[in-house]
Amino acid sequence: MTKWVLRCTKCGNEWILEVSFDLTKLESGRLYHYCPFCRHNTFHEIVKRLED
Numbered sequence: 001m002t003k004w005v006l007r008c009t010k011c012g013n014e015w016i017l018e019v020s021f022d023l024t025k026l027e028s029g030r031l032y033h034y035c036p037f038c039r040h041n042t043f044h045e046i047v048k049r050l051e052d
């Protein structure tokens with residue numbers, strides 16, 4: 001699993017998502033995902049990958 005810092009494009013909050021795939025391979029550079037702050041699905045920018 002890899003940890004990624006995502007920024008919600010709606011509320012602007014940054015939070016950490018753990019997934020098993022490489023988010024830098026997304027064509028759009030954005031991820032449609034549930035935002036824990038907005039409490040519904042929004043687009044997120046990939047801020048960076050966290051190194052353990």
Ligand SMILES: [Zn+2]
Nearest residue numbers: 008011035038
């Ligand atoms: Zn949000």
